[in-house]
Amino acid sequence: MPAKRVRLLMMNAALGPLDYRVPDGVEVNAGAVVVVPLGPRQVLGIVWEEDRLPAERIDDSRLRPLIGVCDVPPIKAELRRLIEWCADYYCAPMASVARMVIASSAALRGAATMTEYRLTGGMPERMTAKREQALAALEGEQASLRELAGMADVSEAVLRGLVNQGALEPVAVDCDRPYPQARADYAVPELSPQQAEVAARLVAATSGGGFAPFLLDGVTGSGKTETYCEAIASALEHGKQVLVLLPEIALTEAFLRRFEERFGAAPVQWHSSLKATERRRAWRAIAAGTAQVVVGARSALFLPYARLGLIVVDEAHEISFKQDDGVRYNARDVAVMRARFERIPVVLASATPALESLAMADSGVYERLVLPSRFGGAQLPDIQLVDLTEEPPERGEWIAPPLRRALFQRLEKGEQSLLFLNRRGYAPLTLCRDCGHRLQCPNCSAWMVEHRFSARLACHHCGHEMPPPKACPECGAADSLVPCGPGVERIADEVAKILPDARVTVATSDTLNSPERAAQFVAEAEHGAIDVIVGTQLVTKGFHFPELTLVGVIDADLGLEGGDLRAAERTYQQIAQVAGRAGRGAKPGEVLIQTRHPDAPVIAALAAGDRDAFYAAETEARRHAHAPPFGRWAAIIVSSEDEAEARMAANRIGDTRPRLPDLQIYGPAPAPLALLRGRYRFRLLVNARRSAQLQQTIRKWLSEVQHPPGVRVGIDIDPYNFV
Template sequence: MSRARVLVLNSALGPLDYRVPHGMQVEPGSIVVAPLGPRQLMGVIWEPERMPSDAEVGDNRLRNLLAVANAPPLRPALRRLVEWTADYYLAPPAAVVRMALSSTSALEGSRLVTEYRATGNVPDRMTAQREQALERIGDRQGMIRELAAIADVSDGVIRGLVKVGAIEGVEVDIDSPYPVPDPDHAPPSLSDDQRAAADSLVADVATHAFRPTLLDGVTGSGKTEVYFEAVAEALRQGRQVLVLLPEIALTEPFLKRFHDRFGCEPVAWHSGLRSTQRRRAWRAIASGEARVTVGARSALFLPYADLGLIVVDEAHETSFKQEDGVHYHARDVAVMRGKFEGCPVILASATPAIETRQQVVLGNYAEVKLPGRFGPAQMPAIEALDLLEHKPDRGRWIAPPLVKALEETLERGEQSLLFLNRRGYAPLTLCRTCGHRFQCPNCTAWMVEHRLTRRLACHHCGHIEPIPRACPECSEEDSLVACGPGVERIADEAAALFPEARVAVVTSDTIWSPAKAAEFVGRMEAGAIDIVVGTQLVTKGYHFPNLTLVGVVDADLGLEGGDLRAAERTFQQIRQVSGRAGRGEKPGRVFIQTHSPGAQVMQALVTGDSDAFYEAETESRRDAGAPPFGRYAAIIVSSEDQGLAQDVARTIGRSAPEVEGMHVYGPAPAPLAMLRGRHRFRLLVHARRALDVQDVIRGWLGALDWSAKVRVAVDVDPYSFL
């Protein structure tokens, strides 16, 4: 090649042409360094016919490529996935490619680096920051900047500890090979239903062909053990496997189960990895050495050398939808990656999404069912507590029947779980004297009180401030009152009711890393926790045989806000958290506190008739032309200047094309009208299923110009309507 089309990692630019200097060997997919003005950018060589350029430039005006990265070229299947994702989600191709090249250090050659670890020596001069650093670092190892981030201190504190011998440097080969999982290490004993399901999935892997399958099994039915058999088959064939998990906190328990089955841990990929760990994982995945990768949604775009199987665990989870940058849904992109790679895709869930169920009905997805729990375990008995009839005591949030059940469970030496999907102590703090409410200065959202950290926090932008003694409006002291419950308040109530009980709060504030998740699991398994109070973080993936009681404190919370998927999401969430009870030989009980026990979703949960619920929900979606029977796309206009954002939103609304089968609603202020200091307006596009709505929006917005101070984002198939 004497000329190459390069997709540089700059989302504002399209593909650019460069000259390939004499002696440089490149091909489509090669990762290169290209000059752009005075800068040097990474880029990927693309087929010219698949990536049209805005203008053809003569060879004599082209600049030379500077270098080729010491890494395998991106394979055709990944390049086709990049094109599809960019086209479907109306994203710049460069933004999608950036996810595939998410470790820039991996593009360099093999090398040794110096990492640092604590020596155990205590320096003579011990400051508060040094003490904090050594305590938080513990037995961890990493670069100076990484240790500083872990310890929440400056780089200078770590360097000071190195000088006095409290921390030492060690040379690390960051490309050392990973152990290879053994498919025959510890094969499980499967029930007849599990064996039949596993055989079906293993047969799919053996065909080396694209085939999406819904693995639909009740909580505790052993879905993981079943799809592990398909993983084992892919390993026997020498191919790679990708397992996607919705939460980083689930990674550590999964790694332990994988180790027990295959004799070693898989390669992990998530935001909690150090830069050296990311580099090592990326290079092993690209070379094919990493046989099984488990990770969050970003693992989907890594450059696998030979994918033989993709598994999406807890496939119904809304956290698989990326809400920033490229607005992709990892479940759907996983299916497309399987199509381009020519490999089977398993979507495992106890509560499949309506969109996935509809694909089964249409015959596009196969279905494998596990209708019962494994072994002697039975599904728990579920009871709805009408809060109008069983009112909690004044100032309390736990109804008397649930209090009695907690007491009985403690007396038997068993564990309980109280679920409330609301972090912090209280969702609103106000002044009882003047009525002042604490609102985030950057967002139209109330500040949430966190008593464990003595702070008010915004859960949208991350703004935090200390809880003041006096009201900032009227200066009255000791007049602030917390309104409504969060998990911390429920934990306080549980501790007051049962002073001898050991209570643990489990949220993203307390379980922020795989290590923290492993610590929580260890305490539960050791019986060191009696009552867990948690958010949606505890609704999935955990298996505690001694946990026999689940109480849902406010089952109606998820039904607020008029969200398209509110009822479905509430059903999935409560069904999942109910599934934590009675997973061993001891029977489980579930109490659901609600003001609407007669609501369809509550009746479905109590009776266990999920089919009737999904049937009714599906029909209401069909009647409304909502997904999966129609299509939605959101257009979000934002700017620090409210008037500018509103003007651009109105211009977009006025210029909406008239297309048969498509309606445009708005613009209107977003429910979250200000986020991170930016004013927001939304338009909602509703179209019939067969319409190529992306093509319409591309032409519509492409004909308009707006100020650089205004940001216009398109969210195809939105999950958040805030």
């Protein structure tokens, strides 16, 4: 007999599980997404197993009835178990995790159509320059008026005029129209013997099914993408869906093109730049099982795949897979857990794997697959150090003489160069030369960063922007504000002075802030329209430019500063990755690393090309400190708009800390970024042995401490951000 009452996981974290009555004639199964009354409102819930979601038992006669069941497949048991695991492991409300699954409210509304427009071939009675421009640009295009206006670079009013004149006609389009289908045999590549051996293992795991975690450890340029694409082909042949996670939207366009060349159709995208209609279409296709391959950012991990058969995490070492607000999860680790619940293979691909991933491979939990050499006979670049204490740049400049000479030589040969500095903008600090005042963000304890391209000062933490003041706001002195230190825009200016004929492009999240801009940058670089790229960490991964033969690291010591407990590993990964952009084609590559500390272990390991020695030393340091993977970290972040209130709350938490032999608790102390978005912040850092019941201890500890309404307490398990 169908259930007459159901227990729901509500989408509001403030609500616990609630029971509702199932109306006569309605059948509801676990995982169904339903609409229910809550006071005067209608809200969403997911039907859950009663024994897995305890709640107060209410008499049947007091239950309110369901309003309706959404026209989408039920959330599968495997995904419900992942929601439970994430909430438990990351100390987050289950509702917050579930909201990432129900990521498109429009997708729940059932079948729908939308109106798009296309040219009819007719001409308007009166032609204007803008109408002529639109007609020329929109040949063969069909989209909404807003999208067409963007394509033609005209206003929507111009297009509405063309509709009234009969030159554009409306077309009703199914919102859930199917995506083009990829073919496993469309363009099968010729693999090297190393690639073929690794691909065969991945194909066997994909076709055989079952949980199988792999660490695909291949040097830059070894063809990891082509190798795991064979596993994707196997999944397609078996009617399974595939998820490929990428760390940056900017990498998506390059991957889409390579995928389409291999499989004959583009994959389905999922990232923050999608319009609501695109999110709806993708979500419903994923839930229905018609979306074959999904490529997306970390949030794509929680989508309701109907027949998931393989997960690939590309550039798996990247810290951008760690979410720093809301549910503070690491997509790399959650991908492994989703594969475990779904009983499918998962591939973590990287040239510089995280220490935790290497430890899992060494212990036999992950199967390690190695691609030790570059594809097609290309050689790894020659790496040299430039000691800035012996060969410093000219005063007020940042490029040392050896790197200058190398830039000249590459330009004369018609080859490309890449300069890496992980600092956006023109200068990280602006101060008054008269009184020493430093321009600081009004909402954060951070300096305002000058951006000359946009003629603005910006805070990179809260997004606050302002025009550069004409005079010092402290002493009133005119023309006294000077930039201090270099950002990528300043380096680009210096390159323009050194090489006035060079075509210079700045590549950062500011300039490549959409898939379209990223695609334009890749096309220009591949067609030789750029001589020198100046970029941040965005260019350290995923890009393949055959004519790029020189990489210059402006400040290798930058990442070693501050309180980042993973600083050495992160610095090694970034520089090794950016070095890997050089010499990926037939021409040999060269890497020049500018540093003031050539004897630092991480710098020496980079110069020697000895990754194993660096990882061995870093492993021993972590073991001694009981740091991951030999111990656990957790951060507790206390914040309030009132500094005294935040301090008192943090002290209260600190005073009630548990005294356990396998737990060390440091703090509370003001966070390095003590003011963020108008909130004062204090931190406690927990260092736990592997034997500790970390999450259980933290939940019990914090549940016993009461705070004023203005205080927020966040928990970050396995933190990567220590500011």
